[in-house]
Amino acid sequence: MTDDEPAAGGGSGGGRPDKRHDGEERGESDVGEFTLSTFHEVSGREGRPVLTASAVANALGIDQSEASDRLASLAERGELERLSVSTDPVVWYPSELEDLTARERVVVFPKRREIVVDRPDQFTRAQLSSFAHLADTNGERGYRYVVRAEDVWRAPHEEIEALRRTMRQALGQRSAELEAFVESQWDRARQFTLRSHPEGYTILEAASPEIMGNVARQKLDEEQIHAPISETEDWVREGEEAAIKRLLYEAGYPVRDERDLAGGDPLEIELSVSLRDYQRDWVDRFAEAGEGVLVGPPGSGKTVAAMGAMGHVGGETLILVPSRELVRQWADSLVELTSLEPDQIGQYHGGRKEVRPVTIATYQIAGMDRHRSLFDDREWGLVVFDEVHHVPSDVYRRSARLQSRHRLGLTASAIREDDRGSEIFTLVGPPIGTDWEALFSAGFVAEPELEIRYVPWEEDAENAYAAAEGRERYRLAGENPGKIDEIRYLLASHPGAKALVFVDYLDQGEAISAALDVPFVSGETPHAERRRLFDAFRRGERDRLVVSRIADEGIDLPTADVAVVASGLGGSRRQGTQRAGRTMRPAGGATVYVLATRGTREEEFARRQLQHLGRKGISVTERTIDRD
Template sequence: MVRIPTLSFDRGTLILHPPPKGKAWVDYATWDDRVEKFRIKAIDYRSLVEALQNENVNFIDEAKAFVSLELVSSLAMEPYPHQTEALTAWKHAGRQGVVVLPTAAGKTYLAQLAIASTPRSTLIVVPTLDLMHQWYAQLLAAFPDAEVGLLGGGARDKSPLLVATYDSAAIHAEALGNRYALLIFDECHHLPTDFNRAIAEYAIAPYRLGLTATPERSDGKHSDLNYLIGTEVYRQTVAELAGKALAKHEVVQIKVQLSQYERDRYNELIRLRNAFLQQANIKLGNLKGWQLFVQASARSTAGRKAMLAHREAKAIALGTDGKLQVLSNLLAQHYPERTLIFTADNATVYRISQELLIPAITHQTPIKERHNILTRFRAGEYRALVASHVLNEGVDVPAASVAIILSGTGSAREYIQRLGRVLRRGTDGEKLALLYEVVAEDTSEEGTSVRRRGLENEPQRRKGRRGEEKGGLFAAESSGLYRVDNDKEDR
C-alpha cells in the first residue's frame, strides 16, 4: 500500500515524509540524517504547498495549526483613499508585502482592515511594550467579540489574535510558527536583525504585512524584507498626504551661532580630532570610517584623546546656550500650543527640564510616571514635553502641534518619526503642524541635518500592482481553510 506524503511542523521547520512523486518539492528540501527525512524551511510553506498543488500531488497537511475566525468588525471609520489603495495593492500581491506610510498616516487602521478582510488567526509584532498595549486596546475596540491576547511584558497568552513584542515573538518563534496564518510586522524595519528574523523564518504564515514609515536600514538589510515579508507594494510620502490624511505642516530651520568661547573651544577640539584622523588615514564620511575611528581610539592614547575631543565638540554643538535661548523664545511664541521638544541626549533633556520646568521623559523614566506625564500632556495640563529618543516610535501624542528638534542623529527615520508626532489632523481639519530644527551654525550638525532630511525629495510613491490578485492556493477566491470569503472582504 502506497503511503501518502505528510507535511508536518517541527520546531520552526517542516518535515515532508515519505518523499512525494514529482520534482517541484525537491528545490525546497534538505535531507536530515538525524531523522532520516527531508526537512524544509517553514517560511517556504506557501511556495511548497502551491508547488505540490500545481503538480497534483496528493499529500496530508498536518503543519498548519491556524484557524478561520468569525470576526465581527466595528470598524466604522471610512478609510482614507491611500488606505484603500494600500489594502488593494497588498491583496493583489497575494497578501504579502510591505506598505510604507509616514507616521500618523493610519498604518494601524490599515492593519485592522487587513485583518478584517483576511479572517484568520493573526500575530501582530511590535517593537515596544507601549505599542503592544496600544495595539491591544485598538484591536479590542475593532473586534469586540474576538479573543485578543498579549505576549511580552510578563503576558504569555495563546489567543487567535495575539500582539507580541519582537523580543518575545523571537524567543517563542518555534512554538508560534504554525499557529498564525497572518503575520503583521509593525515598524518592520526592526525585523531583519539576526535575532528578530527568526519570527518570519520559523513561521509558515501564508499571509504577511509589513508596516513602516522608513524601511531603509544603514546596514542594507532592508532588502531582506523582500524574502521575510514580501516586496514593497505601496508607498506614500508626508508631502503627498499633507492636507489630506495628515495635517498641513511647515519645517523651519533656525541656525544658532556659538558663543566666542564655544567657537574657539569647538575649533580646537575639531583640529585635534582631525589631526589624528589624517595621521591614521581615516575618513568619517561613512559608517566604516566611524567604525575604524572607534577601533583606533582604543589602541592608543592619541586615539583616545581624539575620541574625547570629538565627543566634547559634539556636546558643544548639541547643547550650546544659544539653543536654549531659541527654545525659550519658541515656547513663548507658541504658548499655549502643546509642544514636543526632542534632543539627542539625556543630559540636555534634564537640563531643559530643570531650567525651564518642563516634564521630561527618557528611558530611565518609570512606566507609571511616563504614563502619567503623557496623560496630563494629552489633557492639556502640561503644555510642553521634552524627550530624547523614547518618543520617536510607538507613542501616540495627537494633541501636539509644534515639535522642536534641538539635536538628533543623521537618521532619516528618526526625523520622519519626530515630524510624525505632530502630523495627526485636528478635529476641524485646519491644523497647521510646525517642526523647528535648531542647528548650530558652522558645526558638524549642519551635515547631520542634511543627512536626516535626505528623504524629503524621495521619488514618487510606487503604487501596488493593479489587476487580478495572485492566483494559487492562497488567493482570495481559493477554497478550503485558506479561502478568504468575498462576503468578509470589506465588512
C-alpha cells in the first residue's frame, strides 16, 4: 500500500479486512451475508460508485467467481445494475445511484493519519472531534481530519478501550496502523502525573524509573525540582508546576494534574438561568477534571457556562480579563444572572482596587509585581481566564502561576500566530468544546454569511500605492478611499440593521466617521464616552458605529446584524474569528463583509483569515466589485 492509498480495513495480505463491520473476527471464507450495505462499504473504500467483481473479491478476500455470484444475487433482487464495458466484462452499481451519493462515507489514510469524510452527520463529527483535528472543510459535504499527538492526549475518554470504540464507530472499520499510533500517544499522555503529598507539597510521579531518568531528569533542573524522593518521584518546588507542565509538554509528554486543588473560602453561587444541554456538558466535564478551556463560537454562552462552573466549585473566584470594559461586563452579568449581590463583586483595574469574594481583574494589573501578591495570597477556589489566548503571551504568563486552584479558560479560538497555542491547554487545562456547526444546526448560534468583496482603487490612491514600498503599501491598500463608497452602499442595503465597521487605522476611522456621520470608537475615546456609545448600541438607541481594534474581542455587542471589515486583514486568524463573532447570536440574518483592495496582498490576507472560519463550517463567498 502506498502512502496515498486509503486503508482497506486494517488487515494484511492484499488489503483483506480482518474484522466484520461490527468488530467480530472472521476467516477469509466467512464473509457473512453479502448485502447492498456491503457493496456500499467496498465502494467507499475504493472511492468510486461502480465496482468490478475482482475489486469486490479483493476487498472481501473471496474468489472472483464467488463475488460474481453474490453481485448477481443482488442484481436479481433489483438492488444492483450491471453494465458491460470494454475494460472489464461487467461493472456493477446500485440501482438507486443517489443512495450511494447521499451516503456518509469515510476513507482513512493511516500513514498520513488523515481521515476524509463525505457528508458526515453530526454524530460522526462529534465522534471524530474527540480524537482528531478538523483540518479542512468546504462547509458542505467534504471534511478532512488529522489525528495529531495532542488530539489523542486531550481525548475525553477514561480508558483506551472507550477511545478504540469511538474510533471504530466513527470510521466504520478498524485501522490497525492508526490505532497503533493512537495507543502509543495514549501511553505517552500517562507517563507523568502531578500529585499532592499528604504533607502538603507537590510530587512529580513517573510511570517508570526509565521515563523519569531519561526524560524528566534530563529536561528539569533545580529550578523546578527540589529533590528526588524515589526512582519514580521528585519533590516539586512550590510554584513551579506550570514550568514543569510546559517543559515536559514540549518534550512530547503531557503531564496529568491530579493534585488536590484548593477550594477557597466557601461562596454559594446559584444561576438564575437554565443551562443549555451542551453548556451543562461543558460544566460536567470541567467538574470532572477540575480544569479546562471552553472553546466555542461567540454567542454560544461560554460566560454563562463559566458561572455554572463557579457554582459547582462553590468557592471564592478570581476572573482575569484583557480589558477594563470586560471587567464591567462581567460584573453586570454576574449581578443579572446569579444570586451574587453587588457588594460581593469587586473590580480591580487602573480605576478601582476592590478585592471581594468574586474579583474581576485585568491580566496586565494581575501580572504586576506590586499587585500580584493580592491574588496569590488569597485562597481562590477558581480562576477564570477569559479570552484565554492571552495567557501564553509574555505580558500575561505570570498570571498562570495560580496553578494550585481550579482553572477555567474561555475562548472562541485558541489559535495563536506564534504557535504557542498548546501552552493554553498546558497552563490552564484541556479543551472542552462543541462542534461550531453543531451549534449552528441546533439553532443555538446563528451562522453568519461571510462575503469577501474585492474593491477597486480610486485612481490617485492606486498611483500612490504603486510608488510606495513595504508596510506603506499595506497601509495604503487598507485605507483605500474607494472603500468608503462601498461601506455606504452596504449599509444602505441593510436599512435599519445594527452595523459595526471595523478599522485598523485611526485616520481611516475618522474619515469613515465623517463621511457617514457615525461615531468612531477607538483607544483614544475616553472610557466614559466609550461605555455610553456601546450601551446605546446595545439598547438599540444607535445603529451604526465605527470601531477600532478595541472591539475585536470581549465587547458585548450581541445584537449586531452587519459587520464590515474595512481594514486589518493582515491580522491574525483569531482576529478574523472575533470580528465575525460580533454578529453571532441565536437570531439569524447576520452578515459579515470583508473589504479587500483588488490586486493587492489584501486579497491573500482576506482568504487566509476567513479560511479558518470556513473550516468551522461557515460558508464564505467572494465577489469582485466593478465601478464603470
